[in-house]
Amino acid sequence: MTVIDANNLILGRMASTVAQRILNGEQINIINAEKAIISGRKDATFDRYHAYVARGSREFGPRFPRRPDQIVARTIRGMIPHTKTSGRDAYNLLKVYVGVPAELSKEQAITIDDASITRLSTSNYTVLGDLSKRLGSKF
Template sequence: MTVIDANNLILGRMASAVAKRILEGEKINIVNAEKAIISGRKVATYDRYKQYADRGRDFGPYFPKRPDQIVKRTIRGMIPYKRAGGKEAFKNLKVFIGVPGELSQQETSTIENANISRLSTINYTVLGEMSKKLGSKV
């Protein structure tokens, strides 16, 4: 079981690396999901996620507002989750807000090519801030 700290990691790059690893059968726990980064202008990013969240208000498809669920949904979009292999792989993934007690003693790893230092711009949004704007209570 691998524990990945999402602090200052770009969401899409982290998600693609994690998706590949869970498809190979590795069990992964992601901690500090609220500290992940989404690159791009804050207003444009918020508008895009607000459109996703409002689209399924009454009948679906429902889009999450909590940071841990947004990370999980992003990774789900990168695997064939409607097929048996994808469903089994998706069960190998757990995402947490903060660091839960049982994982606090374990060593965390990071994904080097998903680090915020790879951004060539200062335009980015922290997932936790955007989640609060969307109406998340966490």
């Protein structure tokens, strides 16, 4: 079992790495999902995610999550063949948490160097927790 700290990691780069690893059979736990980073202008990012959320309704889909842990899991799900048996089995190896749960507090968390925020300029990014609150989440 591998614990990945999403603090200051770019969401898409982290998700692609995690998707490859769970498809290879590795069990992954992601902590601090609300501290992940989405690159791009803040208003454009919010407009894109708001369009995803507003597309469906309560009765009819598609339903897009608002909580940061569910957004991270949905992003990773989009990078695996989740309708096939291998993809469903791989997706079951993934757990995403807001904050650090008690059972993982003693585990050593790693980071993904390729997904680090140091690759970005300092002004063009959105923290996933802030985006989630603007979308209406109560995490």
